[in-house]
Amino acid sequence: MSTATAIGVDVGSTTFKAVICDGTGRILDHLIEPTRPQMEQQAREGIALLVERLGCDPALPISATGYGRKRIPSARQLTEITCHALGAFHLTGRPGLLVDMGGQDTKVVRFGSRGEVLDFAMNDKCAAGTGRFLEVILHRLCVPLTSVAELASKAERPVTVSSTCTVFAESEVVSLVAQGEPVEGIVFGLHRALASRVAALVAPLAVKEPLLMSGGVALNQAMVRALEHALGNRIAVLPRPQLVGALGAALAVRNSQ
């Protein structure tokens, strides 16, 4: 069995992710759970669980990313932008353009031939272009996240959702339902609306390199298809997209040693 060399933790606004990697950057074990308000305790318990499951050295170096990284003082702290770039580069082995759609924000990162960040863009101060946008509206429509893709694929046409603001979009959706618009069409329309906002972020950074996707929203096939439609380009979803940030964090520890 490979020897564990580093731990990476990604404390996002929605989910907590932790990975233990070996010296080649292979993930030996991982953990994904909803982020709790007690982030420091959650990180301590999560790391202890992974260490126990693998029976490895509890003093492994730790690196943390995500919005809650500052709550883990024992770890080296890095932004998600740097970590997602490192993770994506490790998984693909070449430069690229990565779209990371998370709960609180959406990031577009262009990285180079060493996994270094060349440029990046993020959604502005509101949640309009993020996973949280979808989560709020789908909750209002009583659509579970697991059936989103199937539902959207059944739609005959997308229903236009024009509000940029999550709060206004929620009330717009309520009125669309009241007007008798089909739920699947609204869900399809929501994905199109969100994709068009993300496409606006991607456009200034667009390059010839392959377009990649990471983050929890990448698990939503309807979103990937909507984004491909908006960008007119194929997208490769990275394996285990939720873990790319935590993987990058673990690789950063390795690189710094």
Next chain:
Amino acid sequence: MLRRVRYELAGRVAFPLLNALSSWQRQLKRRGRKPRANPFGPPLDCVRKLRELMTAHYYVGRYAQGAVPVAWVTSGFPIEPLRALGFHIVYPENHSALCSAQHAAIDLLQAAEQEGFSGDLCSYARIDLGSALTGITPVGRLPRPDLLACCTNICRTVSYWYKNLASHFDVPVVMVDTPFVYGEAEPHHLSYIEEQLGELIEVAERIAGRRIDPERLERTMRAAWEGLVLWGECLQAGKAVPAPWTAIDGFFHMAPIVTLRGSEQCNSYYRMLRDELSDRVTRGIGGIKEERHRLLWDNLPIWHKLRKLSTLFAERGFNFVVATYTNAWAEAADLIDPAKPLESSAKAYTYVILNRDLEHRLASLKQLAQEYRADGAVLHSNRSCKPYSIGQVDLRSRLAQDLELRVLLLEADHSDPRLYTDEQIDNRIQAFLESFS
């Protein structure tokens, strides 16, 4: 007559006494207190003089009403004729920046919004209107204007802002309209501006109750020109490695060139600052302790977060060595000819960065980045200042492509703290700084 005496005494007697008293109190407070650890170099000696100069300006202003004619003007207004006519000049934009830097802006912004002014309006305008409506100001009292004077060389908002002030104070407003410059200004544009300066003088003479003295106007123009040159020399000290100060320091030290331009006080201050900076260059003293990277700042500062932002960058060895905003008060010096005050003012005040096309902005950014050896740039996308922020997405791409600079676009507002989100902005800045390693 009595008011005039009180105004003169305020500057010559009362302020020096009060200032001595408050310096003594500050010294007492400081005694025994350990200086806090910070990433900056030793503070400039001139800081104390700057504080005195600006406090005196606002203090004397309290007694200006009824003593001398008072004009409220925009930052890019050709004030030399007003100064030559003995006006006390108030800069609402400088006052709004001061309110924001002293964390006194929110109540004033809300007062203006409650009166119906849109939250999309420039926060300088909202703070000023809020202050005019409520009379609240951290400087004690602003003198009521006898004349409002705005120039469209910085934006069009000023014309509506000043019309509202005119209606509120029931005083005349003069607007100098400067056509936008694409490439070079047309001769008829310049003569159109020169004619308006003539009209300004007519109105100002009527309010001041005296005719302008051409010799005094020429002297004022010469002093303004010298001030711009001196300010430019101060800025150019930043070309040294390490830079002897930071552009963030420059945002504060630019106050005299904005508000006291054309006066000997302004020029003697900049002689002192220039000499101190030159001395620091000779002795290798930097604005920050460890300058590892040099950055350019574009757009107005974020007044309410300056200390936090500058510390965040300085702690990691990043120094802002140049800013397009501070440079705006130096780049026009060559266009001024004191012997032709109106003719040369027409050109100098038209050729300001905000009144020129994007090609000029790009060329200026590139030139500053190269001359000051910047390896990165932060473009503040300023919600309040649309003319300064429009085109920044393209400027960012061109700076990255043509000069291989790392560029960060930072979304905030120069003086509305409610438009600043700490966590997200910190995250962007940290990612930007990490990309240098």
